[in-house]
Amino acid sequence: MIRKTSLGVAVALSLATSTAVLAETITIATVNNGDMIRMQGYTDQFTKQTGINVEWVTLEENVLRQRVTTDITTKGGAFDIMTIGMYETPIWGANGWLIPLHKNVNFNTNNLSAAYDVDDILPAMRGGLSHEGTLYAAPFYGESSMIMYRTDLMAKAGLKMPDAPTWDFIAKAAKAMTDRSNDINGICLRGKAGWGEGGAFITAMSNSFGARWFDMDWNATFDQKPWADTLNFFVNMMNESGPKGYATNGFNENLSLFQQGKCGMWIDATVAASFVTNPKDSTVADKVGFALAPDTGLGKRSNWLWAWALAIPAGTQKEKAALQFVEWATSKEYIELVAAKEGWANVPPGARTSLYENPNYTKVPFAQMTLDSILSADPNNSTVEPSPYVGIQFAAIPEFAGIATQVSQEFSAVYAGQQSVEEALAKAQDITNEAMEAAGYR
Amino acid sequence: MATQHSRSTARLMMAPAVILLLGWMLVPLIMTLYFSFKKYLPLRGGDLGWVGFDNYVRFVSSSSFWPSVSTTLIIVGGVLAITLILGTLLALLLDQPMWGQGVVRILVIAPFFVMPTVSALVWKNMFMDANYGLLSYLWEFFGAEPVQWMSQASLTSIITILSWQWLPFATLILLTAIQSIDHEQLEASEMDGATVLKRFWYIVLPHLSRAITVVLLIQTIFLLSIFAEIFVTTAGAFGSKTLTYLIFQRVLESQNVGLGSAGGVYAIILANIVAIFLMRIVGQNLDK
DSSP: OHHHHHHHHHHHHHHHHHHHHHTOEEEEEEEOOHHHHHHHHTHHHHHHHHOOEEEEEEEOHHHHHHHHHHHHHTTOOOOSEEEEOTTHHHHHHHTTOBOOOEESSOGGGOOSOGGGOGGGBOHHHHHHTEETTEEOSEEEEEEEEEEEEEHHHHHHTTOOOOSSOBHHHHHHHHHHHOBGGGTBEEEEOOOOSSTTTHHHHHHHHHHHTTOOSBOTTSOBOTTSHHHHHHHHHHHHHHHHHSOTTGGGOOHHHHHHHHHTTOEEEEEEETTHHHHHTOTTTOTTGGGEEEEEOOBOSSSOBSOOEEEEEEEOBTTOTTHHHHHHHHHHHTSHHHHHHHHHHHOGGGSOOSSBHHHHHOHHHHTSTTHHHHHHHHHTOOTTSOSSSOOSOOOSSSOOSTTHHHHHHHHHHHHHHHHTTSSOHHHHHHHHHHHHHHHHHHHTOO | OOOHHHHHHHHHHHHHHHHHHHHHHHHHHHHHHHHHTEEEEGGGTEEEEEOTTHHHHHHHHSTTHHHHHHHHHHHHHHHHHHHHHHHHHHHHHHHSOOTTHHHHHHHHHGGGGSOHHHHHHHIIIIISOTTTOHHHHHHHHTTOOOOOHHHHSHHHHHHHHHHHHHHHHHHHHHHHHHHTSOHHHHHHHHHTTOOHHHHIIIIIHHHHHHHHHHHHHHHHHHHTTOOHHHHHHTTTOTTOOOHHHHHHIIIIISOOHHHHHHHHHHHHHHHHHHHHHHHHHHHHHHHO
16 A cells, blocks of 8 residues: 555656646746737747747846846856847857857857758858857847938938938938927937947947047057047937937837837837837838938948847756757747737748748838848948947947946936036046956057 | 853854854955956856956946945935934924824835835836826926936935835934934923924934934945845936946956955945944944
8 A cells, every 4th residue: 555655656756747848948038129029919929839938037138238248257057048149149140158059160069940041040140149159149139221302301301312321411410400490390300328328329320430449559549530420410310400419319218209209310229110110019110211220421420230049048947948948939830820920020030041031021111122132231240440349339348237237327417517528538438448458468 | 150160061052043144244355355366257168267466456446436436325314314314303203292193104114115126116117207297297297397217316316215114223222212212201391491403403303313323324334235126227327326336237248257356345445444444433322
């Protein structure tokens, strides 16, 4: 009798443990962008297919960066998949903190299945998410930046947007489109502090004005004319034609302003094109045109290159399950799933070559401009004068995030009218040089 | 009269608590000291060796250091002034007999129990938002241009939020002090012809001095380390970086643990100076 019960208990126990193994749960840290929120809605499909449960930790961009950076440096192990970008991936990959997804040299360690078709990933994205030829994160979507403008307001102002405008034209058009009595701002741009917010925009813009973050000896260059030109141009234009309080506007704030019809132009991530042309959310969906990000004739445009990608931290206990999810979420099938449910305009863009060859997608009005913007961005050669770093709206060195966040805070204080351009640039110069000294560059 | 034996028993009984407290305090303290003498950059492979007092020199010679000290002083001073003045007035008011006294007192104390992050978010989004905040409606109602609180008046906003949080604490302590005033003394002075102001100045205020020092001491120590309110509202932008925030910035945003730890040691020293200084005053007051 006793033996029987104990046997029963043992069977029950083993059953319990085996179901526990089946119902594996992976934890994913992600950013609160539209495409990511949409992906969370389809998690059920993944769970149905694989039996793996998914737990989401959704955070605002700046907070996400701090959380995942702290977790990876302290080997906290809180997440099985992290949503990171082009800035983090090569640095973390070099430190051996991420599980390599695909190796060029040694195909034996390829972790991705053949059906995944890794060669379909856009070369620009693949390059940016690799370290020494090894892919460390799979792009969920890729983006550059471009101009989104209101065709009706542009016509009303009697102007025509060229395909590749200059900053002078943008400032002129912004002034002409501004209509304060109707609460229409000629141009909406990011002013919010944070290196991935306003910092990214002003850095990409500065490239077109001939500025760079560091000279070839890693000295800060905020004391030089191109930076003063950039900042003065930006502040003058925004004070003249921008929304009030733009010092605290980031991507999401500008998106909602544009969707409510309060912006004539908006220069921001190409992924926003899908949101501003979606009649469900946007009141101006049928009146949006697109153009390449502006330049000043110096040979560089002010568009950036970015990808939000999924990476698996080394040391996770659930590598297999995590890999399955990464493949699912960044696969061609996922794109088709979203296309079937929400239309081709709403699929995550910028990651795969096949998407831009798909006749269904080339019909989407912003597809070609998005691809052109992505193709015109070159992280290895982003500045007019030579620079020692890789990256367009960032410099891919570990210190950059900390430095650029502080510098962008000083810039935001200028936008809010708390200090002058000269004061901010002097502080930026000190902040950058001090941090580079502390890190041992200078 | 305690014997040798009972004394050692008492020590033994206290030991677990003392050891726990020491451990609680000493382990983080020693770790902070240890890291502050190291070049420790997690994103560059971690421990890069001893560097002596480099981090200490670098922390104070940084261009961000003195602005953060002055920001800290402005915030602490501002909140102390507001909470003490309004706290005294509120305490005097609440001391008056009135209908529903119990409920009113609970309502006045309530803000103290709201979590700092929550109250900062409520203020930021529901009161101070330039588009749909309550204050912007108020401004527009009077035909004024709404203020961009978080960006144009960042310090004022943070001081307001903190004062709202700490006012109940000041009120509570001052109220208990006022309640212990000898009412016969007040009545006697009233009969002798002392005005309300004179009674307040010569009887109530001296009586409150000890309570005021206690409020000063405790609030200063807590206010020196405020963080959540700044993180949630401005994230250190618009000149709102305090010393505490600068340390956070060094450790987490710049990923320079050594430099941040050196800042932490400075903060410990500063807090202790303030504490010793204030405890002396309290001690003198208690002797009287």
